[in-house]
């Protein structure tokens with residue numbers, strides 16, 4: 001199955017470098033995750049919300065040369081515009097040789113996946129985890145049938161990841177079963193799979209019980225790249241165990257949002273008279289960069 005993965009074909013006008021050359025550093029999730037998995041590492045995936053979070057992630061990528069996945073949830077696209085985020089990243093990364101991918105996180109429909117691909121995303125997720133098993137397969141399959149021939153990676157989800165991400169319901173986590181994961185991957189042809197192993201989105205209220213053994217079982221039963229959601233707030237040791245068990249993409253959203261808001265609060269408190277965003281936003285960017293650097297170190301098993 002993996003042998004049939006097509007490389008991402010650059011065919012959008014927007015992929016042209018301002019100087020007229022292709023932005024060759026723009027890759028798919030599949031390509032970045034395959035490299036990471038071969039090195040027993042994971043690719044960190046950072047959710048961006050605005051110019052400042054995009055700047056923070058782009059600057060760390062340029063400083064470290066470390067590939068990352070930049071992603072947005074549908075709510076972010078409604079906030080800033082679907083075409084805005086890929087255009088922003090292409091512009092910020094135009095002179096960089098560091099590989100990156102632009103991914104739709106928790107996509108909710110075939111139509112949104114198509115709109116994102118048209119806008120220049122190189123990877124899309126369809127999250128049918130709340131649907132009955134057969135319907136999740138059917139709807140995810142429709143996305144892979146549209147996206148895979150274009151060389152676009154597709155992430156599915158099976159089992160539930162607790163907390164709130166896109167919806168307003170506060171979900172309980174449920175654990176993905178290895179046999180169901182194998183059937184799901186076989187029938188949908190996804191390139192990667194988000195699994196429920198006890199993580200939750202948002203801020204953890206108690207100590208989460210992460211089933212590393214379940215990651216290992218699913219990894220043994222499937223030939224698909226495995227994704228961990230809800231990683232904000234998990235210790236570095238737990239994250240390293242998850243990577244060692246077979247996870248090769250880890251999503252971070254909440255900790256970046258917390259860092260952004262903390263930076264603004266501190267800057268405004270330090271100077272109550274400041275009013276120019278260009279004077280207080282750099283503090284928010286610096287706070288996000290610290291989190292991004294730390295997560296890259298954990299996912300790569302390196303010291304930057």
Ligand SMILES: [Zn+2]
Nearest residue numbers: 165229230251
């Ligand atoms: Zn998620």
